Amino acid sequence: MRAGLTRGVGLAGALAAVLAVVGLLPWLSGRDPALTVLRARSAEQEPTAEALGAIRADLGLDAGPLSLLSGWATGLLRGDLGTSWVSGTEVLPSVAAGLQVSLGLMGAALAVALLVAVVLAAPVLVRGRGTSGAFAAMLAAVPEFLLATVGLIVVGVWLDWLPTSGWQGPAHLVLPAVALGVPAGGLLGRLVADALPAVLDERWVELWRGAGVSRGRVALAALRRVLPPLVPQFGMVAVGLTGGAVAVETVFAVPGIGRTSLGAAKSQDLPLLQGSVLALLALGLGVGALAALARRRLLGPAVRDAGLTLPAARPVRVAPAVPVALAAVLVAVIGYGLLRDPYTIDTAARLAPPSLAHPLGADGLGRDVLARLGHGAAATVGTAVAVCALSWLLAVALGFVPNMTSGLSDIANALPPVIVGILVAAVLGPGTGGAALAVALISWPPLAAHAAALVQEVRASGFLLAQKAIGATPRWILWRHVLPSVTGPVARHAVLRLPGMALALASLGFLGLGAQPPAPEWGLLLDESRAYVERAPWAALAPALALALLAGLAVSLSAYTRTTGKDLPHGG
Template structure:
């Protein structure tokens, strides 16, 4: 069997990622010998002789190819090397962290399933409706925000549950809820939005007319709904690996995500290699299992043909909702831009909200409102640049669907946090590195949307007429295909802008993005965790702003999709062609972020 273009690009992408992981000690641009020397003896003078001895011990003077080969051969033997900081084998640390993370992810998946069942149950009972705005909002909330709010409310204010550690089942509750709620919101929304249209199909009427019980009809409808949505479920599980990094950091859970982040900060590159490799393996295995489950659900007759769902009914949103959220955000940002975000006044450290400081002050006496306003300007500006870059890449790869599919599989298996850790290990933490990390994984939905539209436009009758009258391929491309594709994909990219901003904020929260004293929203939330018990307003201000941004993403996307549905008229009951189905799937995940 000849390899397809998607298979080749998938293999090349995987090899490239593994090569980057294996060459981290060489790509980092820093002298690993200095890191190891300081870890072994902080008092030893870093002379050239001492550094050369360390390089010789680590094999760093043999060159990048030898370094990559030694790492690959060790990997085949099950040897991940020795930690540069602790001097112990990496494998036990990775295995221990992976065991903790798998337990946390399993609990989070249980929370997600329970929430999804609660969202789907009313649709099953009534046979119509959708999951609504609550599910969309839950899916759009980032895990680090839910974790921080849960720690603040349930752990600090109410004292119901422990806020850190991993000693018993009670320590699992808050992390599992923070990690599982967004996943459950997305799962419930996907199934609940697709189920009513399936229940209106002709075969359901025939079954009911034949006296088939309601339970059997519902079970068959669920089986009809699940196969096209299983790849989306796989992406949800992959997202758990990225969200676990933030959640484990907030609650001090000794999982593989926190291990990877700590290794990146301490430049313990062997431990970082092992942790990232474990996270990458989790994502790839999850994707493979999702594909296998989908094939089993479809059965032999439909495996190659696939199965498309009727178009989902969009979440209804009144235009006043996104407008109101935008007004509140813009008012806070505009007011903050008029104030100085860097002015330090230690006399008013952690001061509560007042007329002088409407949102209080932080640990250095800086005005929280000012930092909120200036942080929004930089975050939105960076997100806009990332959005434009993703749009350009998506449009370009939309004309190469075979090659883009394989690369998209690898990009979908790498959450922004994991890519951010790799970029930070190579180039150091910073705004540019965070933007690059988000851009590397934010293009697949846009490319899928563009590819579906390109296929649809190329099959249209008016292009056949253009070819018949002798129009050149370049003329058809520039005057017909590209204009028909660029506008819808550009609107799709615009709807993804708040999600990209949230992804950048999550990297800033983990210390992988903007660095102090930059007033970035994720960084503000991270800084406020040190004194959240004494000054909760410093944490609530960026938390509320991020929640409003998530709400704006959801309501804006819902209003845009609803307006598009009204323009197109009532959707038909028949199954839509595959290109439109792929385009609908690409836009359906808009409010979930990248």
């Protein structure tokens, strides 16, 4: 009871803190909002002190943070999200229109995800075992922005089968829905396919088959047995769609709420940004609440309080040579690129195809793509290492107070990196530091959960009771026994998540929220190449393949660790 109350208070406090940050964006922003509004209203007008003062007074920006937050909250309770600083129109209709488009896209993406999940799980129901675990894990690891860019190049440009931008009809929905739905479907299919073999080995399945129950009824019953424990994970997948929609809508120029929020952040249209982030946050929390309700309905009143758990999933088998080979290819490409200059501009080589002089071609300014790919590893992977270390330190500290941080963890899990990146960019401006902070803010919950489980296990062990009996002090026990038993396993867990953190940083760079030109960052390289993807697709394929190798490395490391049974708890 006390733990549940603490969790509820923590969740309410974390949600209030996020809402306060959103409401205080005009005050927290490092830029002068009055200058943004002046430029939007009249680009020719001089930004004199009198003109800027008049705008601040008109918008109420001269008031302190408490007055600003109170006014925003009062308007929010009345359903008034304010007026756009750029267009001068009401924010609420723009947010509603964008949300309607995004809901349509997410609905189509969810249909694609369910179709992919059915295809991946069907062999398990038919044969009792599946062989697509590694393939499903690979699909789940591919970032939406990467799949969207590759789909745009191959299907939209090379094959010219489908439109590559806009929102005029069903044909424009296909590529965005596939790019958004396939990774989600890979994760859903992997969850179900991993859990089904253990369920099909349970005693009741044998009894049903012996009684002559049809294969179809057994399969449906097995699915019903599998789904309740997995519904929260399904909810997290749906929450992830809100973050992936930002990148996918940007690639295909879909006028959804994700693209609206990104545009508002870049133009410093803070009222529109506040409304868009609120819509995305409400969407994520609403999906989580629906997932919890669906789980309760699936469990039924008999086992609702006790819950339902699944046996441990069977690990994906990956040979140790696979991550070694992927890492070797990445190291070779990066090492060769580091020997070249990423900033030298050769106008005669603009958009040059791969050759001996430029093994991966040249970009739109004539810079060597291989050199920029190699040096970009420092910005992408190097920053991910710093984020990984910060998340590890934070997780170890918070692992000792799990009840106090549970609510904050729920909020962090409900916020995709892109949404946090947009908020951080609105306050600090786009840059590598802001992107690193955004990823760090949402990377610690799984590590902290692992640390908390280890702390609880160590504290309950018999040898600690013996240490206390012989007079060991709590500080001595902490430094000599508890911390060494926690820091090592959590550090290895954090290293496994390093490629995923690098992919998250690359996604923020791709959206213009991370490293800024002319920095050679992988996500930024992919974004810069989109402008001339029809003439020089190799410039986009090079960073795309590097990111795909990184995703494959993440899957291989995770699968190898699960296979060898090292340190990770179930579901880690």
